[in-house]
Amino acid sequence: MTLNNTIKLLLAGAAITLSASAAMAQTNLRVFVSSQHRPDVWRKAFDMYEAKNPNVKVTIETGGNTSEAQAQYLNTVMTAKDSSLDVMILDVIRPAQYAAAGWTVPFNDVLGDAGAAMKRYLPAYAEANTVDGKVVALPAFADAMFLYYRKDLLEKHGIQPPQTWDELAAAAKKVAAAEKDANLQGLSFQGKAIEGAVCTFLLPYWSMGKQLVSDGKLSFDKDAAVKSLKLWKDFVDQGVAKKNIAEVATDDTRKEFQAGNVLFAVNWSYAWGQFQGAESAVKDKVGVVKLPAVQGGQPASCLGGWEWGVSAYSNNKTEAQKLVQYLSSPETSEFMAINASLLPQFPDVYTDADVTKAVPWFANARPVVETAKARPVTPRYNEVSDIIRTTVNAVLAGQSTPEEGATQMEGRLRRVLR
Amino acid sequence: MATASETTLVTAHNESATKWWTRFLDPSERTLALLLLLPTALLLSLIIVYPVCRLVWTSFQNLSLTSGAPATFAGLENYALMLEDPVFWETTWNTVLITLITVPGALLVGMALALMANLPFKRKWPVRLSLLIPWALPLAFAGLIFAWFFHSEYGVVNDVLRRLGFEGVIWFNSAKWAFAAICLTIIWKTSSFMALIILAGLQTIPRSLYEAAEVDGAGRLRQFFEITLPLLKPSIVVALIFRTITALQTFDIPFTMTRGGPGTSTATLAMYIHQNTVDFLDLGYGSALAVVMFALSMGVTAVYLRMIRAKG
Numbered sequence: 001m002t003l004n005n006t007i008k009l010l011l012a013g014a015a016i017t018l019s020a021s022a023a024m025a026q027t028n029l030r031v032f033v034s035s036q037h038r039p040d041v042w043r044k045a046f047d048m049y050e051a052k053n054p055n056v057k058v059t060i061e062t063g064g065n066t067s068e069a070q071a072q073y074l075n076t077v078m079t080a081k082d083s084s085l086d087v088m089i090l091d092v093i094r095p096a097q098y099a100a101a102g103w104t105v106p107f108n109d110v111l112g113d114a115g116a117a118m119k120r121y122l123p124a125y126a127e128a129n130t131v132d133g134k135v136v137a138l139p140a141f142a143d144a145m146f147l148y149y150r151k152d153l154l155e156k157h158g159i160q161p162p163q164t165w166d167e168l169a170a171a172a173k174k175v176a177a178a179e180k181d182a183n184l185q186g187l188s189f190q191g192k193a194i195e196g197a198v199c200t201f202l203l204p205y206w207s208m209g210k211q212l213v214s215d216g217k218l219s220f221d222k223d224a225a226v227k228s229l230k231l232w233k234d235f236v237d238q239g240v241a242k243k244n245i246a247e248v249a250t251d252d253t254r255k256e257f258q259a260g261n262v263l264f265a266v267n268w269s270y271a272w273g274q275f276q277g278a279e280s281a282v283k284d285k286v287g288v289v290k291l292p293a294v295q296g297g298q299p300a301s302c303l304g305g306w307e308w309g310v311s312a313y314s315n316n317k318t319e320a321q322k323l324v325q326y327l328s329s330p331e332t333s334e335f336m337a338i339n340a341s342l343l344p345q346f347p348d349v350y351t352d353a354d355v356t357k358a359v360p361w362f363a364n365a366r367p368v369v370e371t372a373k374a375r376p377v378t379p380r381y382n383e384v385s386d387i388i389r390t391t392v393n394a395v396l397a398g399q400s401t402p403e404e405g406a407t408q409m410e411g412r413l414r415r416v417l418r
Numbered sequence: 419m420a421t422a423s424e425t426t427l428v429t430a431h432n433e434s435a436t437k438w439w440t441r442f443l444d445p446s447e448r449t450l451a452l453l454l455l456l457p458t459a460l461l462l463s464l465i466i467v468y469p470v471c472r473l474v475w476t477s478f479q480n481l482s483l484t485s486g487a488p489a490t491f492a493g494l495e496n497y498a499l500m501l502e503d504p505v506f507w508e509t510t511w512n513t514v515l516i517t518l519i520t521v522p523g524a525l526l527v528g529m530a531l532a533l534m535a536n537l538p539f540k541r542k543w544p545v546r547l548s549l550l551i552p553w554a555l556p557l558a559f560a561g562l563i564f565a566w567f568f569h570s571e572y573g574v575v576n577d578v579l580r581r582l583g584f585e586g587v588i589w590f591n592s593a594k595w596a597f598a599a600i601c602l603t604i605i606w607k608t609s610s611f612m613a614l615i616i617l618a619g620l621q622t623i624p625r626s627l628y629e630a631a632e633v634d635g636a637g638r639l640r641q642f643f644e645i646t647l648p649l650l651k652p653s654i655v656v657a658l659i660f661r662t663i664t665a666l667q668t669f670d671i672p673f674t675m676t677r678g679g680p681g682t683s684t685a686t687l688a689m690y691i692h693q694n695t696v697d698f699l700d701l702g703y704g705s706a707l708a709v710v711m712f713a714l715s716m717g718v719t720a721v722y723l724r725m726i727r728a729k730g
Contacts, residue, residue: 068697071697072696072697075696075697075699076696079483079696097484097699099486100483100484100485100486101483101484101486101699102486192679193677193678193679193680243570243588243591244570244571244588244590244591246590246591246679246680247569247570247590247591379482379484379485379486380482380484380698381484382484382697382698382699383698383700386693386698390678390679390681390682391681393679393680393681394679394680394681394683397588397590397591397592397679397680397681398592399591399592399593399680399681399683400681
């Protein structure tokens with residue numbers, strides 16, 4: 001063969017190989033998963049997806065262990081228009097902001113009838129993920145705050161799960177006096193200046209029937225704010241909560257309860273899965289009820305839940321959207337409920353037989369999730385969150401009194417939320 | 419044979435006949451200097467001058483990424499807001515306080531460390547290594563390590579205090595203790611840097627001076643104040659310049675230790691800038707704050723440079 005023909009043959013061979021491999025090209029998707037929500041279990045869900053879609057490979061990225069730390073990381077990546085992330089998990093308070101900043105890809109095209117598709121979810125999540133008619137993210141799981149308690153200790157001392165915060169304080173003091181265990185905390189909640197501290201402040205505030213924002217305007221009730229801050233500070237002053245509660249974040253509460261050092265804990269649904277795990281010192285000793293109300297008020301819970309968004313700077317938008325639709329499906333929701341105790345975003349899954357077997361209290365959890373209140377929706381939410389969480393932290397650390405904290409909070413909120 | 423004047427005439431005629439660009443072929447020293455500096459100047463203007471100009475321009479705009487609205491010109495509005503912002507004044511004051519405490523603190527500790535390291539050791543490398551490690555450790559690591567040291571329940575500091583009979587302090591519950599913990603960490607971290615610079619200066623002081631002073635009957639303390647200190651002045655000034663400028667930009671250690679808490683009592687200006695840009699996504703206001711910090715750093719640098727020039 002002549003040199004000319006050899007070269008032509010080689011080039012043709014190369015072209016065929018390249019086009020063939022392009023047809024079988026692997027898509028690599030990089031997913032940011034919040035490290036406090038069982039990335040190990042999400043990994044199994046991704047493995048199942050990879051099995052059904054052999055040309056897709058999913059890698060998980062984690063970073064930061066609290067909501068606002070993760071948001072700061074994602075903010076940096078998105079502001080830099082970095083294409084390294086394809087899919088990211090977002091706290092329920094963020095999809096509206098991310099959509100406004102142009103960082104997410106809407107799902108309307110791939111959903112067909114967007115309205116009907118979103119109706120399958122719990123209404124709170126359909127609302128949180130739809131901005132100006134565009135579906136900007138799909139729900140990953142639902143969440144709300146609950147009161148976890150040591151079933152064994154309450155039964156031992158003949159106490160019913162408390163319905164008001166006063167009952168809780170009395171119960172904690174009774175058990176502490178009887179058990180005489182220096183390591184046993186009466187109540188653990190979040191006092192560190194994390195996103196969860198916003199819920200810490202709002203729980204009693206909402207229980208008194210007050211709103212923080214109505215019709216987009218600030219409707220701050222200073223009395224209720226003082227009472228709310230005072231409620232938590234009193235727990236510390238009376239020894240029901242530990243003195244350095246201002247250092248405690250969500251997962252710290254979970255870890256301490258799991259080690260058997262806490263009687264009552266305020267936490268999200270994910271903690272249950274950990275408490276029933278092999279390494280837990282409180283397996284089968286845990287009860288869950290809805291959070292207590294203030295005296296004369298209504299029980300209130302904080303709406304949580306996380307959403308899957310596709311990055312506007314991703315190089316694999318279509319594949320990413322397909323992955324998110326799989327992740328936000330009833331099948332995956334059931335899988336995560338059974339294996340990670342993440343609350344389902346579909347109403348029917350709560351009463352599914354397998355779910356009830358694995359997580360018996362989920363059937364009772366649905367009304368709590370449906371009546372949980374959402375934190376204020378505003379483009380400047382990050383500032384609102386910072387104001388509330390630093391005030392809660394300062395009051396619990398003893399740095400400000402509840403009155404001073406409420407005054408400061410009002411002044412700063414007025415400047416942000418005119 | 420050509421006379422000198424004829425030769426000059428011929429040379430002059432030849433020069434005016436040559437092209438303008440030939441002067442670059444055999445450039446004068448000045449042109450050569452300009453040419454060699456040009457690539458660096460271009461690089462610097464790209465990575466320093468352009469971003470700074472962009473920063474100043476953004477500080478005059480209303481630009482918040484979460485509002486969904488495009489940037490609008492706002493003049494000095496961000497600066498006016500800044501002057502009324504109590505958190506701005508608090509964080510600036512915190513930054514100044516940290517600078518005033520940790521710069522002299524690190525200097526004193528660094529001086530002591532350098533003097534000790536300068537003693538005649540049989541093996542020099544363990545001493546040099548222990549001096550080097552705090553400086554080599556990334557700031558965030560140091561912050562996290564000391565955050566655990568000062569943890570009220572699981573921390574080493576409280577453990578030692580309790581063993582000595584004192585009650586443990588909840589360090590991060592109170593502004594002044596949290597501040598103290600942060601300053602301690604910063605001094606630990608930066609004194610090794612100061613020590614290294616001062617050690618280099620110490621080694622240039624000839625032994626003969628000390629020997630002569632001893633012969634003259636001067637004690638160790640007198641030797642220190644009359645020989646060591648004056649000859650160390652250049653090193654000290656260099657160390658102070660570096661330390662002060664980085665002290666004004668303190669971010670990593672308070673951020674990892676307390677996130678600015680309790681409340682905003684340990685937040686620094688750099689942390690407030692970070693919060694406004696990365697957390698609140700309010701780029702206009704964050705840029706205005708950054709411009710103020712930039713001006714502050716430049717001011718301090720100018721003062722120090724003047725001090726050096728005054729010394730001759």
